[in-house]
Amino acid sequence: MIRIPSQLTPRMGLVLCAAAGVFAALGQAPWGLWPVGLLGYALGIWAIAGSATPRAGFVRAWVFGAAHFATALHWIVEPFLVDVAATGWMAPFGLIFLAGGLALFWGAAGALALWLGAGSRLMPLCVALTLAVAEALRGFVLTGFPWAQPGHILIASPGLPAAAVFGPLGLTLVVLLGAGALNLARWRLAGPGLWVSALAIGALMPAAPPPAPEAATLRLVQPNAQQHQKWVPEFMPIFFDRALTATEAAPQGADPTLIIWPETSLPELLNRSAAARFDIADAAGGTPVLVGAQAYGLDGRPRNMAVLLQDAEVTATYEKHHLVPFGEYLPLVAPLFDLIGVGGLAERLAGGYQAGEGPATIDVPGIGPVFIMICYEAIFPGYVRAVERPRLMAHMTNDAWFGDFAGPRQHLALTQLRAAEQGIPVVRAANTGISAVIDARGRVTDTLPLNTAGFLDVALPAALPPTIYAQTADGPAWAVALMGLAAFYGRRRCIVG
Structure with a gap:
């Protein structure tokens, strides 16, 4: 287990997770502060990985998610304010229930990571993988709501065209695995390296061709x-x-x-x-x-x-x-x-x-x-x-x-x-x-x-011709996430067995 986060008091850990959630959300539109968003995810993963138990991991991850979704999705109150007299009273409840409900996915991911990667020095990577899978599930469970996902902060970055290769789940893995690696002394340079690679892939892709002269x-x-x-x-x-x-x-x-x-x-x-x-x-x-x-x-x-x-x-x-x-x-x-x-x-x-x-x-x-x-x-x-x-x-x-x-x-x-x-x-x-x-x-x-x-x-x-993502969908990203979690599960069985 990494040591520094474990020194946080429970209250400090929750405050840190709430702040990290706000910073992570600032990578989304309309702010588009994707560097701040990347560091927000790194900070949140750092705090979750230092939790003492799966229960504490759930609480910290839930707070991280609730702050993130309350910030990014604050506009959810607007539909209730169209007719203030009839539905205005629902606005705060709408935001509370949406942010808190979506954060349950992150809470479950935090608990699973603390159980699956118990004692591992690579705990931040385990947290990153479980969060990525939670976000993938959020995209279709109960009809799905894939809005304000971690990978979406790269829409405002030069890396947007890289979605043709990675797709949305792949971009989320890039953001979260990079954030996790940033928390590991031996892998610290790998985190920014992963982010820079994705940004470079997007930036170096040729621009879309102009409309044809005879275009409609x-x-x-x-x-x-x-x-x-x-x-x-x-x-x-x-x-x-x-x-x-x-x-x-x-x-x-x-x-x-x-x-x-x-x-x-x-x-x-x-x-x-x-x-x-x-x-x-x-x-x-x-x-x-x-x-x-x-x-x-x-x-x-x-x-x-x-x-x-x-x-x-x-x-x-x-x-x-x-x-x-x-x-x-x-x-x-x-x-x-x-x-x-x-x-x-x-x-x-x-x-x-x-x-x-x-x-x-x-x-x-x-x-x-x-x-x-x-x-x-x-x-x-x-x-x-x-x-x-x-x-x-x-x-x-x-x-x-x-x-x-x-x-x-x-x-x-x-x-x-x-x-x-x-x-x-x-x-x-x-x-x-x-x-x-x-x-x-x-x-x-x-x-x-x-x-x-x-x-x-x-x-x-x-x-353009069909992209890599158009041909493979999220299959490669799912494979990376599930193989990573399988490796942590195999390690746990060896230790317990």
């Missing part, structure tokens, strides 16, 4: 409908007119091949929207428009969806398949919530949203297959691999729920990671912003600022 033109529409006004009857026509005005505006260059509106931007139910669709078709002048819409299915349950309109006709649809827990539906005990009249925060139609069948593309004339991600779906790295490789990823979202600071910027950062992982460009139409164009290396090439109404005309960015 895309128009991204941002109507800037503030959430507290979005569904108020007297404001709905204003926001719809803003979107129509942006749709029919004179092109900034070549005529658009496709116009993209944000999530839920059609102001009426799809099957009652004939007049609105004709207005859109008239404004688009024959150009296809990808619109966020809502509709009731044949089962009587509402859908959050994207529809492709051509001359007012719906020619293709995609139904959002990964819904937001407690936002678009209430998990586990929905009938109980129904009885007391409580629904999801983003639930605009009675009954709670029904999930679609799964990931899908829409074939757009002049572009090819476009992979659709509606809001929350962009935080999951694996869905695009479930379809034939698309030419483009389109993210349609309403980030007005998330406030004006960290939430929208973190959401944008995650779409950058999706582009860099796959080598496929992303265009992002966001209701209040940040609408953006992201090239195949994850670089943001153009944006519309938050809380601004307008549009962007952009050339379709070039795609």
Whole structure:
């Protein structure tokens, strides 16, 4: 066991873990202080590794995680403040339960590490491995929430393009193993060496090629409908007119091949929207428009969806398949919530949203297959691999729920990671912003600022050949993590046996 952390008093250890959690979170957007984040993880692992027992390891790791998630995900209070009178009282509880709940993954990792690596001089590496596995599990347990992971601090660094090799779990391993190695006297230089290697791989990758001379033109529409006004009857026509005005505006260059509106931007139910669709078709002048819409299915349950309109006709649809827990539906005990009249925060139609069948593309004339991600779906790295490789990823979202600071910027950062992982460009139409164009290396090439109404005309960015991560997914990273834990387990059995 390393000696220095064991000299900490229990109280000092908890204070140190809380401070380390805050420092680690500062590597996330919007701060992007990734060097501070790296040192925060090193400090947290140092404190956890010096715990006297697995129980103490759980407590220190839980505090580390709770401080990290409370800092990084403080924007989670924003949806509750859209209607302060009705839901404002829930805001502090939302943050406490989210941060504390997610921190349970880290607490379990700390306890496991102290049990698995008991007496080992390599305890910091064991802590790093268990934390990495905990973060991987957090990405899919109970539908998953892979937001503000350790590897995400590298999105703001020159190492972002290295996601094409490592993927999100691999980047998390790079951050945590480097942090663990920094705590070992004989391996101390290996920690920064691992970080520098990943940064160098990303920095030395060739930039994404520029759009082809004959590339299609895309128009991204941002109507800037503030959430507290979005569904108020007297404001709905204003926001719809803003979107129509942006749709029919004179092109900034070549005529658009496709116009993209944000999530839920059609102001009426799809099957009652004939007049609105004709207005859109008239404004688009024959150009296809990808619109966020809502509709009731044949089962009587509402859908959050994207529809492709051509001359007012719906020619293709995609139904959002990964819904937001407690936002678009209430998990586990929905009938109980129904009885007391409580629904999801983003639930605009009675009954709670029904999930679609799964990931899908829409074939757009002049572009090819476009992979659709509606809001929350962009935080999951694996869905695009479930379809034939698309030419483009389109993210349609309403980030007005998330406030004006960290939430929208973190959401944008995650779409950058999706582009860099796959080598496929992303265009992002966001209701209040940040609408953006992201090239195949994850670089943001153009944006519309938050809380601004307008549009962007952009050339379709070039795609790259399938990346290493696109072909292997998280398999190599899982292999590294599990082999490392197996080695610690084998050592423990030898000692105990």
